[in-house]
Amino acid sequence: MKEKYVLLGANIVIISELFALGAIFFGSPSVLGVSASTLILGLVILVFGATFKEPLTEALREYRSSAEVTLTRLAEDMGLVPEWVATACLVSEGKALYVVSGAPIDCSEVVPGVGLSSSGPYIGMVVHTVVPKAAGGVVERLLSAMNHLSLSSRVIVKVRGEEATIEFLGVRREAADSLRYPFGMMRVLTLAHAASAVGSRVVLVREDLTGDTYVAVVRMG
Amino acid sequence: MRRYEKELLALALTNTVLNSALVLAGVRDVVFYVAVAVLEYFLVTSSGSEMRERAEMRYADTILAAVFSLAIAYKVAQVLGVIT
Structure with missing residues (x-):
């Protein structure tokens, strides 16, 4: 009410x-x-x-924070922290699998949950993605997907060969805070949506958070 | 301003504009005012409305659909000469 x-x-x-x-x-x-x-x-x-219903913002924020911490603890116990590789595999249209592993993994070897691939142990998390249709190439599709997330005030996408640089300007504080964890909301959503947008596996090559600017360099394919 | 607030504002503004237009046009039929207000509500909250996401607007929908049906039935009955 x-x-x-x-x-x-x-x-x-x-x-x-x-x-x-x-x-x-x-x-x-x-x-x-x-x-x-x-x-x-x-x-x-x-x-x-x-009949007004208050949105679940506060409850979801608390839940997200707890889930990030728990998954990070799990990753620590599996020896995936501090050296870990983040990969997003395309499962189907609108669904991606975000995987944290010790070494680069083959998407055909991973399933949601905790598992062991030929590259070592991993944790896979299914992410439902909503990527608006965008005319044009990879840049336009990535840009459309990242803008849809509304994690920052502006997004710049540059593609060079198999590498794409996604730059978020004016990142929201909570999104930036989540980057402390391997399963941080911002990283998970960025990679999963990038995989859905380009239609292939996406591996996080490097990332940098300076002030409210987050730069993620990903390799596609 | 949130989207549902904008929708409420749009509802109030269109209601004011339409009422003013009907008064200026010299419409003296109450049924007409009611029908226009109901249609305006359904138009403003028709697609992708946050008002519908945030609240149980189906109660208002049911009441207003019934009011609109009665208004139309009244007009039809008037045209057919059942009611004067």
């Missing part, structure tokens, strides 16, 4: 009813019409306020 809208809606309903009564009393159909129309507006605002 959102009290201010309930109050606003109820006030509009009461006032328009009073106007409607006055219009009936004085015989003014136009005023009665406007009152009835305003009554509908008040009713809509009242229903909106009474």
Whole structure:
């Protein structure tokens, strides 16, 4: 419930009813019409306020933070921290697998969860991706995918051969904080969406966070 | 300003504009005002509305759809001469 809208809606309903009564009393159909129309507006605002659901922002933030810490602890226990490789494999359209391993991995060898490939142990996390359709080449598709994430105020994408440099300017504080962990929200989403956008495996080559600018260099394929 | 706030503002502004236009056009039929207000609500909140995501607007939908149906039924009955 959102009290201010309930109050606003109820006030509009009461006032328009009073106007409607006055219009009936004085015989003014136009005023009665406007009152009835305003009554509908008040009713809509009242229903909106009474049935309003607060978003789960705070709960999701807490949950995300706990999940990042837990996965990092798991990665530590598996000996994947501090030296680890982040890879995003394309599972299907709209689904990618973010993998943290000790050495570069082959996407055909990994499944979601904790596993052991020929390159060593890994942790795989399925990420559902939403990549808006964009006309043009790899740059446009990557740009469209990164902009859709809204993790920063501006995104610059440069592609050179098999390497793509994704530069996030004005990164949101919480997104930047998440980069402390191998399963940090920003890194996971960036790589998973990049894999979906280019339609192939994406490996994080290097990254840098300076102030509110995050640069991720990824190798495609 | 959040998207649902913009939608509420759009709803209030279009309601004001349409009511003013109807008054200026000299419309004296209450049913017309009601029908236009209901249509305006459905138009503003038709596609990708955050208002619908955030609140249970189906209650308002049901009530307003019923009001609109009654208004139309009343007009049809008037045209057919069932009601004067």
